[in-house]
Amino acid sequence: MEIIIPRITSDPALEVQPNFESPAFAACTAALVASSMTEEDALGQLVNGWTQERQERIDLWQQQLDEEARARQEAEQREREEKEIADAEERCETEKKKPKINDFNADLPVSDVIIPCPSQFTLQKVKNMEFVELWYFSPDGCRKARDWNKSSADNALGLAKVDGIVALKSFSSFKASNKALQDHDLS
Numbered sequence: 551m552e553i554i555i556p557r558i559t560s561d562p563a564l565e566v567q568p569n570f571e572s573p574a575f576a577a578c579t580a581a582l583v584a585s586s587m588t589e590e591d592a593l594g595q596l597v598n599g600w601t602q603e604r605q606e607r608i609d610l611w612q613q614q615l616d617e618e619a620r621a622r623q624e625a626e627q628r629e630r631e632e633k634e635i636a637d638a639e640e641r642c643e644t645e646k647k648k649p650k651i652n653d654f655n656a657d658l659p660v661s662d663v664i665i666p667c668p669s670q671f672t673l674q675k676v677k678n679m680e681f682v683e684l685w686y687f688s689p690d691g692c693r694k695a696r697d698w699n700k701s702s703a704d705n706a707l708g709l710a711k712v713d714g715i716v717a718l719k720s721f722s723s724f725k726a727s728n729k730a731l732q733d734h735d736l737s
């Protein structure tokens with residue numbers, strides 16, 4: 551059977567020895583004197599008993615402090631380990647989410663042909679699933695788009711009405727070309 555020791559709430563080393571000569575301890579002193587002791591021996595016996603019991607409580611207090619410190623260190627260690635595991639999992643997730651870059655082959659020749667690209671206006675219309683004249687995809691339309699992109703700043707903004715709301719949009723994304731040909735005029 552395990553003896554449960556009650557938790558000590560204050561440091562017993564700070565306790566002051568009681569005055570065993572006071573009237574509160576007169577009955578204890580009288581009982582000891584009645585068992586063939588002198589009053590001085592009885593007082594010494596009370597002091598020794600109190601000192602011994604106090605030292606036991608000081609030892610228990612220190613043991614309690616050591617156990618609490620050990621438990622606190624174990625909890626901190628567990629918390630650090632859990633945090634390290636969580637950080638490692640987060641790093642692993644981040645690594646998984648990183649886009650994979652294809653290997654670079656230094657022996658491949660660089661192409662000297664620039665692939666024609668339609669204007670931002672055209673790409674925006676395609677994205678919105680709106681009708682776009684075929685001219686914008688022709689070599690002439692792509693050339694005009696390239697020339698327009700050179701002459702207009704990428705960060706130039708203009709007002710546009712989108713879903714009944716006036717908003718700022720890039721010039722390159724909403725300006726139709728004045729050179730565009732109708733589909734029936736293409737040869």
